Amino acid sequence: MSFCDDLHLALGYEIGLYDINGNLKEGKDIGFKDVDGIEIGDFTFIRIGDNILSIKGKLSQDACNLVKLYFSFYKNKEAADVLQPLEYILKNDVSKEKLIGKFLNKTTMYIMCPIKYFNILESIYDGYEAELVKDDEGIYIVKEIENFEEEAESILEELKQEGANNVIIGSGRQVKGDYTIKNSAIHAKTSCLLAKNLGYNEGIFHIDKMILYGIISEGDMAKIDFYLNGGYENFYDVYRDKELINTAEELFRCHLNISEASRRLYLHRNTLLYRIEKIKAITGLDIKKFEEAVVFRTVISIFKLKRK
DNA sequence: AGTGATAAGATGGTCCCGCC
C-alpha cells in the first residue's frame, strides 16, 4: 500500500501526489495545481516540501494539517524501510515503490546448496563488493555481474572442490528502472526451483532462459489441460523411457546438432537418428526440427512441472 | 563437417523340436 492508497482509504477521496513540475509520482492522476501552501475548494491542493498533494474533495484546514503531518510520518517510515539491510529486504514484504533505484546495476544469484558452504562463498567474495544472505535452501549473492555463466561456472567449480554436490545456481536480472533487487532475488531463486522441478540436480540457470517453464509452472492447470486434452497421451511412453528422454535432452543441449549430440552420448550418429525416429513414431514429432522440438520440450516440461 | 540412405552386424526374445 502506498501513501496515496492509505489516504484514499482514510478520506474516501481520490488522491494524487505530484512533483513540483506536475509529474504524477503516485496515486491517481486527478489534476495538479502549483500552490504555495494550502488551497481548499472542490479540489484540495497541499504543498508539502517539493510535492503537491491533490485531493478530489473539500477538506477543512485542520484536516489538511493532519494530512501534512501524516505525510511526513509516512515518508519517514518509508525511508526507514529503504535503509534496511539487504537481508531484511529479501525476507520481508517491502513494497516495490520503496525499492526502486536501490541496488541499481546489481544482479542477484541464488546458490542452492547446503548452508554450510556459506563461509566458503564468503571467502570467495572477500574483498569484492558483494553481499551474501542465506535462507533455508541456499545463499543469495548480490553484486555487479558482467558474465553470469562464467562467474557461476567458477563458483560451481570452487564448491565442487570443497565437496559440494548437486549445486544449482540461478540468476535474476540486473536491477534497473522498475526492476528491483527483490524482483532479481525472486527470479534467481525461482530459476533454481524450476530447474529442480525439471529434474536437474546441478547446473546454471538464468531467469531469461526459464521464462517458458515459469509460465507453465505458474499457469492455470485447467487451461493447460484444455490444450493437452485429446492429445499427447503417447508422450508418456517417451517420458517414462529414460534413454529416449536423455537422448532428446542431449540433442537440445547440442542445439539440434546430430553429430555433436551423438559424440556426447558416445553413440553412433545413426543410432541417435534411429532413436529420434523412434520418438517421432511415438509422438509424431520430429525433434530434429526446431518447431517440433519446442513442442516436444514444452509438453515434457508440463509433465515434469505439473504432473509430479 | 554435416547429412541422408542403405547395408550389414550384434543382440535379445520367441517358438519349435528333440532329449531326458
Added chain:
DNA sequence: GGCGGGACCATCTTATCACT
C-alpha cells in the same frame, strides 16, 4: 513337464558412401 539347442525375427547399432 522341464530343459537345452537351433532357427527365426524384430530391434538396435555400426559402417560406408555419395552428396552438399
